[in-house]
Amino acid sequence: MKKQRNDVILQFSTLVIFFIIIMFSLSIFLGGHYSPGGGFVGGLLVSAALLLILIAYDIKTLKNILPIDFKIIIGIGLALCFATPFLALMMGDPFFKHYYGDLHLPGLGMLHWHTAMLFDIGVMLAVIGTCMTIIMTIGENE
Template sequence: MNKQRNDVILQFSTLVIFFIIIMFSLSIFLGGHYSPGGGFVGGLLVSGALLLILIAYDIKTLNQLLPIDFKIVIAWGLTFCFITPFIAVLKGDPFFKHYYGDLHLPVFGAIHWHTAMLFDLGVMLAVIGTCMTIILTIGENE
């Protein structure tokens, strides 16, 4: 009994839903230091989007799309989390003092930035790396 899988609808809708989830996680991440959200929730959403690709396709496809070791992503995230508080110390201010300003980008215009975003970026990378490492370790049965 040879069952052939037909996942065309799931795979097509995954591409659309993946884009929507990534955009929503970016919105949650960027608004995290002004409202609920931030790096942790944004990282969970990105991990969920990657998990959706893993379910719709397979591990080999995910590895072709993102040929990275998620343990390195954890290391980068922890590096951002560790370095961010020392920015203030290097400037002679109290530990973990935050700085803010405006960044002018050609397409986006003026973007308000905050050093809390660097810490949130570290948290986001650490969450993505941890979740995907756990999921891929459990999912590898070959």
């Protein structure tokens, strides 16, 4: 006889908490150049939010929500981390020289960007991919 779970409160709370964690991870990621944080911590928070969905629902639901292979996310993240320092070399500047500027985003205003942000995005994607690959591999064995 299969046990039926009644996790309505957990599942509803997960939907609210998921978006709070994602917004906090975005804040930590964007503030990482001026305060503690960045791609690694932001990636861990996104992985924690996805893990919360996995706990509240199940692995099939998570795969339906995000039908992606997290190993590909690892590759994209590592490619960004690898390509960022070579951008400076291609421009004829020293290895890992950073470029910066201001970008106007409609509705959000001015965003100060930096090539270190590309590196941090790569780190974030690599961390998310690694954590979720490990978690999904363990979860599939049950």
